Amino acid sequence: MKVFDEQHDMFRATVRSFVEKEVMPHVEAWETAGRMPKAIFRRMGELGFLGLEYDERYGGAGADVMMTAVLHEECARSRSGSFAMAVGVHCDMASPHLYWTGSEALKETYLPAICRGEKLTAIAVTEPGGGSDVAAIRTRAVRDGNHYVINGAKMFITNGAMADLYFLAARVESGSDDRRHRGISMFLVERETPGFGVSRTLDKMGMRASDTAELSFQDMRVPAENLLGREGVGFYEVMRVFQRERLVAGLHAFAMADRALEDTIAYVRERQAFGGPLSDKQAVRHKLAEMATDIEAGRWLTYAAWQKYAAGEDAVREVSMVKLFTAEMVNRVAYGCVQLHGGYGYMREYPVERFARDARLMTIGGGTSEIMKDIIAKAIVR
Numbered sequence: 001m002k003v004f005d006e007q008h009d010m011f012r013a014t015v016r017s018f019v020e021k022e023v024m025p026h027v028e029a030w031e032t033a034g035r036m037p038k039a040i041f042r043r044m045g046e047l048g049f050l051g052l053e054y055d056e057r058y059g060g061a062g063a064d065v066m067m068t069a070v071l072h073e074e075c076a077r078s079r080s081g082s083f084a085m086a087v088g089v090h091c092d093m094a095s096p097h098l099y100w101t102g103s104e105a106l107k108e109t110y111l112p113a114i115c116r117g118e119k120l121t122a123i124a125v126t127e128p129g130g131g132s133d134v135a136a137i138r139t140r141a142v143r144d145g146n147h148y149v150i151n152g153a154k155m156f157i158t159n160g161a162m163a164d165l166y167f168l169a170a171r172v173e174s175g176s177d178d179r180r181h182r183g184i185s186m187f188l189v190e191r192e193t194p195g196f197g198v199s200r201t202l203d204k205m206g207m208r209a210s211d212t213a214e215l216s217f218q219d220m221r222v223p224a225e226n227l228l229g230r231e232g233v234g235f236y237e238v239m240r241v242f243q244r245e246r247l248v249a250g251l252h253a254f255a256m257a258d259r260a261l262e263d264t265i266a267y268v269r270e271r272q273a274f275g276g277p278l279s280d281k282q283a284v285r286h287k288l289a290e291m292a293t294d295i296e297a298g299r300w301l302t303y304a305a306w307q308k309y310a311a312g313e314d315a316v317r318e319v320s321m322v323k324l325f326t327a328e329m330v331n332r333v334a335y336g337c338v339q340l341h342g343g344y345g346y347m348r349e350y351p352v353e354r355f356a357r358d359a360r361l362m363t364i365g366g367g368t369s370e371i372m373k374d375i376i377a378k379a380i381v382r
């Protein structure tokens with residue numbers, strides 16, 4: 001089945017060349033530094049990679065959804081989950097809140113700089129007290145004249161310390177049990193807003209070049225026009241953008257797994273044991289075959305769900321299956337690839353070691369595997 005045309009293939013070649021020349025040589029240094037330079041986003045903006053599906057009048061490329069798929073697959077092949085995640089958050093997890101629900105004035109003000117990579121974005125939903133239960137968020141926004149006054153904290157925010165614009169979920173009404181989904185709104189917050197603070201940058205198991213922060217807001221006055229969409233419908237907007245986030249996570253997962261499998265095949269062809277290359281042993285070949293099959297299943301489940309989603313159909317069940325399957329799959333592949341590298345697979349100098357740590361996030365971030373199972377079960381058990 002063909003899902004990409006010639007234009008997609010040409011775009012893939014362009015992104016791949018950029019990743020090989022301008023990202024991969026720096027991955028180790030970014031891991032050590034615990035962040036990547038913001039200049040990489042400006043460079044991607046120059047190349048026209050950011051805001052792919054956004055209208056050209058805001059600086060976007062007016063491209064289709066499969067162009068987005070190409071971008072994220074190629075970023076994930078960089079052997080840096082961190083880089084893929086930072087780009088994914090900017091393009092398809094944070095800024096869609098503005099494109100889909102922002103006023104014309106907000107879009108004109110901010111989208112061109114987002115597409116040029118001059119303003120980096122972050123999505124701030126999770127709180128120190130919990131992430132899975134989005135309706136339980138406690139950050140409060142109280143209307144005061146032409147402003148909302150926001151108090152609270154956000155946890156585990158990607159691009160959190162270095163972003164310029166934050167898409168922030170806050171509660172505008174107290175959450176009595178039957179209304180807790182309805183009291184939430186989304187706000188666009190500029191980093192320079194008085195009262196905005198980065199409490200700390202978080203140290204992590206993997207995705208180490210990704211900037212993850214805890215944020216705090218103390219009497220932060222946000223102009224009322226920075227409310228995105230109608231007051232009180234933010235929960236549903238978060239859920240809507242989650243669909244896109246989870247599809248991007250699927251792309252990341254199978255593309256990262258694919259790259260690690262390629263690296264592992266190259267390794268077992270070189271590595272000698274018991275009088276020949278590891279790649280001649282049947283048990284090794286079977287393991288490679290199993291992993292390749294797992295990756296293909298993830299790839300095609302993801303493409304099918306992307307297409308259903310792009311056609312405007314309700315794809316919540318399929319998208320949740322993508323997130324569940326690919327996140328668990330990439331961890332199975334990570335385990336297998338490290339195992340086939342033997343002791344070297346446990347060494348920092350081999351990319352497969354980083355892959356295994358990066359992959360571990362996939363069953364947690366953007367909705368855990370348990371939450372995906374809950375959503376799927378709700379759709380199939382009546």
Ligand SMILES: Cc1cc2nc3c(=O)[nH]c(=O)nc-3n(C[C@H](O)[C@H](O)[C@H](O)COP(=O)(O)OP(=O)(O)OC[C@H]3O[C@@H](n4cnc5c(N)ncnc54)[C@H](O)[C@@H]3O)c2cc1C
Pocket residue numbers: 089122123124125126129130131132133155156157158159204207212361364365366367368369370371
């Ligand atoms: C590196 C990293 C980057 C992230 N980036 C962002 C970001 O940019 N923006 C953002 O808003 N958030 C971000 N997150 C947060 C992420 O989305 C949450 O960690 C995730 O949604 C889980 O929330 P939690 O950590 O509070 O876990 P909890 O919700 O406390 O869950 C803990 C465990 O309990 C399980 N559990 C919870 N409820 C149930 C239930 N009803 N039934 C069964 N099991 C359940 C969960 O599956 C999980 O295993 C990031 C997290 C990490 C680690």
